[in-house]
Amino acid sequence: MAAIETEGLTKFYGAARGIEDVTLTVEPGEVFGFLGPNGAGKTTTIRTLLDLLHPSRGSARIFGLDSRRDSVAIRARLGNLPGDFGYGKHSTGREALTLLARLRGLDGLGRGEQLARRFRAELDRPLGRLSRGNRQKVGLILAVFHRPELLILDEPTSGLDPLMQEEFLALVREERERGCAVFLSSHELDEVERVCDRVGIIRGGGLIAVERIADLLEKTTQHRRVEVEFVEPVALDAVRSMPGVSGAEYVHPTLEQVFLTYYEEEGEER
Amino acid sequence: MIALAAAQLHERRRSLLAWGLPIGLWSAFVVAIYPSVEDALAKAVASYPEALKQAFGIAELASVEQYLNAEMLSLIVPLAVGYLAVRSVASGLSGAAESGRLDVLLSAPVSRRRLVAAGFAAAAVELAAVLALGLLICLLGSVLAGSGLSFAGALAGYANVWPLALLFAAFGVLVTAWSLRTPIVTGSVAGLLVAMYVADLVGRLDTNLDWVRYGSVFRYYGRAIEEGIDPLAFAGLTAVAALVAALGAILFDRRDLAS
Numbered sequence: 001m002a003a004i005e006t007e008g009l010t011k012f013y014g015a016a017r018g019i020e021d022v023t024l025t026v027e028p029g030e031v032f033g034f035l036g037p038n039g040a041g042k043t044t045t046i047r048t049l050l051d052l053l054h055p056s057r058g059s060a061r062i063f064g065l066d067s068r069r070d071s072v073a074i075r076a077r078l079g080n081l082p083g084d085f086g087y088g089k090h091s092t093g094r095e096a097l098t099l100l101a102r103l104r105g106l107d108g109l110g111r112g113e114q115l116a117r118r119f120r121a122e123l124d125r126p127l128g129r130l131s132r133g134n135r136q137k138v139g140l141i142l143a144v145f146h147r148p149e150l151l152i153l154d155e156p157t158s159g160l161d162p163l164m165q166e167e168f169l170a171l172v173r174e175e176r177e178r179g180c181a182v183f184l185s186s187h188e189l190d191e192v193e194r195v196c197d198r199v200g201i202i203r204g205g206g207l208i209a210v211e212r213i214a215d216l217l218e219k220t221t222q223h224r225r226v227e228v229e230f231v232e233p234v235a236l237d238a239v240r241s242m243p244g245v246s247g248a249e250y251v252h253p254t255l256e257q258v259f260l261t262y263y264e265e266e267g268e269e270r
Numbered sequence: 271m272i273a274l275a276a277a278q279l280h281e282r283r284r285s286l287l288a289w290g291l292p293i294g295l296w297s298a299f300v301v302a303i304y305p306s307v308e309d310a311l312a313k314a315v316a317s318y319p320e321a322l323k324q325a326f327g328i329a330e331l332a333s334v335e336q337y338l339n340a341e342m343l344s345l346i347v348p349l350a351v352g353y354l355a356v357r358s359v360a361s362g363l364s365g366a367a368e369s370g371r372l373d374v375l376l377s378a379p380v381s382r383r384r385l386v387a388a389g390f391a392a393a394a395v396e397l398a399a400v401l402a403l404g405l406l407i408c409l410l411g412s413v414l415a416g417s418g419l420s421f422a423g424a425l426a427g428y429a430n431v432w433p434l435a436l437l438f439a440a441f442g443v444l445v446t447a448w449s450l451r452t453p454i455v456t457g458s459v460a461g462l463l464v465a466m467y468v469a470d471l472v473g474r475l476d477t478n479l480d481w482v483r484y485g486s487v488f489r490y491y492g493r494a495i496e497e498g499i500d501p502l503a504f505a506g507l508t509a510v511a512a513l514v515a516a517l518g519a520i521l522f523d524r525r526d527l528a529s
Contacts, residue, residue: 013528043529047527047528047529050376050377051376052373052376052526052527052528052529053526053527053528054524054526071381072379072380072381073379075376075377075378075379075380076378076379078377079377080373080374080377082370082373082374082377082529083529084370084529085370085374086369086370086371087369087370087371087374088281088365088366088369088370088371089369090281091281091371095277095280096374099273099274099277099375100374100375100377100378102273103273103274103375103378103379103380104378104379139374142374142377143377
């Protein structure tokens, strides 16, 4: 059974389109990257999955359950790190963790303490006195401490230093290994490339591509650039057979370059 | 639900002192000075226009209970605690939405209705605690100054504020179903609180306008410190508050929670 399965998921804000006909599937044990610029519909998709927004049409099923009707049962099995995590200035991370543990029916703090040590998170200082990165660490711990079956992460490494970003990626891999599905919305294309199995690219509220990372990079060979100084683009064989050329190599595009081509196309359409 | 309500009370623990202490100290001051101003008050009140006395419930100020009612319980305490009520529910709902706390809580297996119920329950406890602290300090002031304030009367007077304030907490819940911006929630309900007070006042000042009092909950507030609590009004206001809050919870469940 899929961890997430959406069918024609659509959300309009009045007349304005949030997302339209988003159809995707995320399997257990899969890390799914969700890419798109600000305003593309990433957060709207996530909030609709979490039943914070009600879909205008279409459906979302999580663990086979209806995201609207069974939202409480679903949330018992998932962890969520909202974009721009906040909890209130006066509360400490430990207070938040204690409350969430109680709401989840846990006796203690689960692996909260262990994660706090791992991420060097300050659980006993009021969140209002923490830097953005340190607040983000607390948010991350709140999302994963109860070993969820599905993790929904919206810009998870925002504010984290490079060391903690590496630790975060290691954590995501560990979660995948134990069978947890991860839905990762991010602007950090490098981290998506390193940790995700598949990516979905959303543009203007519509999902325009869902591919395995390897396939996505492979299928875009027509975009490969040849680093030779010719006046016009030339096929590699033709380049190699040209007299006077001792060698030529394709330059494989990065995921970031592939991603940006979708937006270059959009610019051309306009 | 208890865990959620307890967490909100913990988050708002400062309000007990911030609101209970000033209300208590002001009340204590009023009862403490009563013995020294008693005679002067009687002469002053005798010179007041009848309609004014009627409007502010100061037909006479022949006892410390009547004086405390006129100075505190007929205006300042219900308005202040009514405003605190809406601040309290706004903090648990619209304030939580603004801080991001709501998103975190709704990541856990908690229904929105349960969340609203917990916020409303926490507000009810907070109001009771603030009123209890105010009453306690007031009684202490009376004992120290030898004012002879009746414990039962004072208890009835402060307890009677609770269902009235609770109703404004419920209105706060109702408004959050429409807006999650704290200034809109607190501003609109505070405006309603003042409007209802003024409507009741106008109705009492002019008997031809008595009908406007039906639109105000203050009509059912009474003078519990002198006459005791009206059980029907107390239970009625509490029940209406619970119903309005329940309606608010249903509407809150149906709304979108945009980021």
